[in-house]
Amino acid sequence: MKRIYEAELESKETKCYDRPLYRDVRFESASLGPPTRVSYLFTVRPEHCNKNGVLHGGCATTLIDVLTTSILFGIRRPDFWILPGVSRSLNITFLRPVPVGKEARITCELIHAGRRLAMIRAEIQRTDTGEVCVTGEHDKANIDPRL
Amino acid sequence: MKRIYEAELESKETKCYDRPLYRDVRFESASLGPPTRVSYLFTVRPEHCNKNGVLHGGCATTLIDVLTTSILFGIRRPDFWILPGVSRSLNITFLRPVPVGKEARITCELIHAGRRLAMIRAEIQRTDTGEVCVTGEHDKANIDPRL
Amino acid sequence: MKRIYEAELESKETKCYDRPLYRDVRFESASLGPPTRVSYLFTVRPEHCNKNGVLHGGCATTLIDVLTTSILFGIRRPDFWILPGVSRSLNITFLRPVPVGKEARITCELIHAGRRLAMIRAEIQRTDTGEVCVTGEHDKANIDPRL
Amino acid sequence: MKRIYEAELESKETKCYDRPLYRDVRFESASLGPPTRVSYLFTVRPEHCNKNGVLHGGCATTLIDVLTTSILFGIRRPDFWILPGVSRSLNITFLRPVPVGKEARITCELIHAGRRLAMIRAEIQRTDTGEVCVTGEHDKANIDPRL
Numbered sequence: 001m002k003r004i005y006e007a008e009l010e011s012k013e014t015k016c017y018d019r020p021l022y023r024d025v026r027f028e029s030a031s032l033g034p035p036t037r038v039s040y041l042f043t044v045r046p047e048h049c050n051k052n053g054v055l056h057g058g059c060a061t062t063l064i065d066v067l068t069t070s071i072l073f074g075i076r077r078p079d080f081w082i083l084p085g086v087s088r089s090l091n092i093t094f095l096r097p098v099p100v101g102k103e104a105r106i107t108c109e110l111i112h113a114g115r116r117l118a119m120i121r122a123e124i125q126r127t128d129t130g131e132v133c134v135t136g137e138h139d140k141a142n143i144d145p146r147l
Numbered sequence: 148m149k150r151i152y153e154a155e156l157e158s159k160e161t162k163c164y165d166r167p168l169y170r171d172v173r174f175e176s177a178s179l180g181p182p183t184r185v186s187y188l189f190t191v192r193p194e195h196c197n198k199n200g201v202l203h204g205g206c207a208t209t210l211i212d213v214l215t216t217s218i219l220f221g222i223r224r225p226d227f228w229i230l231p232g233v234s235r236s237l238n239i240t241f242l243r244p245v246p247v248g249k250e251a252r253i254t255c256e257l258i259h260a261g262r263r264l265a266m267i268r269a270e271i272q273r274t275d276t277g278e279v280c281v282t283g284e285h286d287k288a289n290i291d292p293r294l
Numbered sequence: 295m296k297r298i299y300e301a302e303l304e305s306k307e308t309k310c311y312d313r314p315l316y317r318d319v320r321f322e323s324a325s326l327g328p329p330t331r332v333s334y335l336f337t338v339r340p341e342h343c344n345k346n347g348v349l350h351g352g353c354a355t356t357l358i359d360v361l362t363t364s365i366l367f368g369i370r371r372p373d374f375w376i377l378p379g380v381s382r383s384l385n386i387t388f389l390r391p392v393p394v395g396k397e398a399r400i401t402c403e404l405i406h407a408g409r410r411l412a413m414i415r416a417e418i419q420r421t422d423t424g425e426v427c428v429t430g431e432h433d434k435a436n437i438d439p440r441l
Numbered sequence: 442m443k444r445i446y447e448a449e450l451e452s453k454e455t456k457c458y459d460r461p462l463y464r465d466v467r468f469e470s471a472s473l474g475p476p477t478r479v480s481y482l483f484t485v486r487p488e489h490c491n492k493n494g495v496l497h498g499g500c501a502t503t504l505i506d507v508l509t510t511s512i513l514f515g516i517r518r519p520d521f522w523i524l525p526g527v528s529r530s531l532n533i534t535f536l537r538p539v540p541v542g543k544e545a546r547i548t549c550e551l552i553h554a555g556r557r558l559a560m561i562r563a564e565i566q567r568t569d570t571g572e573v574c575v576t577g578e579h580d581k582a583n584i585d586p587r588l
Contacts (some may be wrong), residue, residue, distance in 0.1 A: 009175055013191045014205065016196065016198060017194060017195050017197065017203035017206045018197070018203060021234055047164060050163055050164065050165070051163060056163065056165060056209070056212075057164060057212045057234045058164060058205065058210075058213065059164045059209070061204075061205055061209070061212070062205025062206070062208070062209065065203075065205045065208070068207065077187060086199075087241045088240065088382065088411065089239060089240045090239045090240075090241075091236070091244070091385065091435065091578070092208075093235065093534050093578065094233065094235060094236065094237075094562060095552065095553040096553070098548065099364070111576060112536040112573065117382065117435065119534055119536060119576070127221055127469075130550055132553060135562075137532070137578070139383065139433075139534065141411065144393070168391065235529075235558065235580065236580065238431070240413055240431065256427060257388070258389065261389075264529065266389060268429075279405060279406065282405060282415075284385070284387065286387065286530065288557070288558065301583075309488055309490070310488075310489060310491055310492060311488060311489050311491065311499060312497060325543060340456045342458050343456070343457065344457055344458065344459070346527075350458035350459060350506075351506045352458060352459055352499065352500075352506045352507065353499075354531075355499055355502040355503070355531060356500070356502070356503065357499075358496045359497075359502075360499065367569075378533065380538075382534065383533060384532075384533045384535075385530070385533075386531045386532075386533075388527065388529060388530065388531075391527075395549060
């Protein structure tokens with residue numbers, strides 16, 4: 001599975017909105033489970049922050065958006081989530097700030113993958129304290145035209 | 148009010164995560180109401196998109212995050228939301244894609260501002276068709292230390 | 295449309311969880327639009343409240359669940375939302391309490407109905423002050439077996 | 442802790458909206474942790490269902506509302522969450538139906554308790570299959586007047 005996720009990180013096209021983030025994301029671990037989980041590490045740089053010097057809510061959401069999506073690459077089969085789908089909703093809760101310079105772990109867990117909808121949960125934790133700083137739920141809709 | 152919002156757009160520091168977006172956002176209108184509303188225009192460029200050539204969910208969320216926050220500058224008084232607060236949650240729903248090259252209107256409406264929490268709703272619409280493409284709710288917590 | 299919604303209110307089966315609420319809900323108005331909107335009136339009785347004597351969050355959510363669903367009866371066609379679907383998510387925000395004895399208006403607006411998913415927004419307002427007290431977003435999945 | 446939660450279940454007043462549910466909820470286990478967790482068991486009866494004979498979304502939400510709140514009784518101290526607060530938001534996702542007659546486990550986990558806001562996550566699982574059927578996030582605001 002390591003190979004799948006690392007290949008995914010490397011394959012990102014140059015002009016995408018999320019492209020600049022991939023330089024700072026490292027694959028950490030994956031498990032097909034259940035539960036299906038994947039984790040990444042990320043170091044917060046000034047360009048990921050807001051005026052208060054902490055991880056920007058928009059950046060946290062973008063990370064959660066793309067990294068929760070990556071979990072679907074681990075479960076795809078010819079007849080099941082062959083494409084990673086489109087976002088239906090992202091619900092993000094900000095519990096604590098992640099200060100610039102800190103390393104964070106982004107853990108994604110597949111809560112449910114049905115034929116048409118999948119829900120993946122994410123948590124962003126500081127690796128130095130273990131504190132959960134941001135949580136998110138990502139609801140994805142399958143767009144396989146054969147459905 | 149125009150002046151407040153335009154000054155806010157111009158004052159953004161160079162290194163912020165949301166800084167690159169401000170070049171592409173234009174103030175459109177504001178009304179103190181009630182309801183308190185502000186709208187902006189935005190043209191979707193390739194660097195705001197995902198691999199499918201449509202506005203990236205992370206970019207849409209970042210726009211909603213920062214533009215809903217801007218509404219709080221319009222209602223601030225010495226003893227009420229003197230600071231724009233911090234995000235508690237962002238709930239975003241993606242209804243339709245916004246294709247690259249299209250112009251979008253981002254309308255923000257203050258639903259409620261209490262002493263400690265405020266909720267602002269946003270909609271991203273295509274200006275050519277009027278279709279609502281993305282909706283969001285942003286819950287903000289006041290961090291005025293005198294509270 | 296009045297007839298559709300009133301018939302729906304009356305047709306509820308005896309044993310449903312939401313059945314006791316229907317006695318206290320009155321159809322107010324409907325418009326096919328766009329936007330498609332329907333509103334109901336509701337008087338808060340002690341059995342709808344929590345220990346603080348205000349509308350219970352669970353009761354507010356149940357009202358929003360069933361009344362937003364009712365909007366789909368107004369748009370159904372033989373090939374489009376012939377069934378009212380199942381809930382995918384309910385996101386409810388509580389802005390102000392609704393005290394026992396007060397009348398509330400529950401306004402539901404269809405934000406988007408696609409082939410497979412529909413999103414309806416609701417607001418619960420006090421009719422005496424006009425204040426928005428609760429807001430909700432209801433995402434529904436179509437379960438028409440022909441899809 | 443068992444005593445705290447059982448006393449809480451028994452103390453509910455007669456006229457509350459959630460009162461009828463308590464007859465069917467049994468305390469299962471609790472741990473102060475971290476993580477702070479409490480679980481309950483619940484059997485789905487016809488009066489908790491919708492027309493399709495599965496647990497009503499409004500009933501699932503009411504259960505999540507009140508049982509996630511109960512976790513705050515386990516952490517209260519004279520200067521910290523002395524009152525259980527009021528709901529700010531409930532975000533519920535319905536993944537699978539829970540059929541009438543089935544037993545469900547409702548597990549609540551405290552994700553974060555700050556001075557003013559607390560977030561508790563819940564999952565409703567079928568005990569026979571272990572499947573997660575409903576997930577929820579409950580954001581509570583502290584209303585201690587000394588804050």
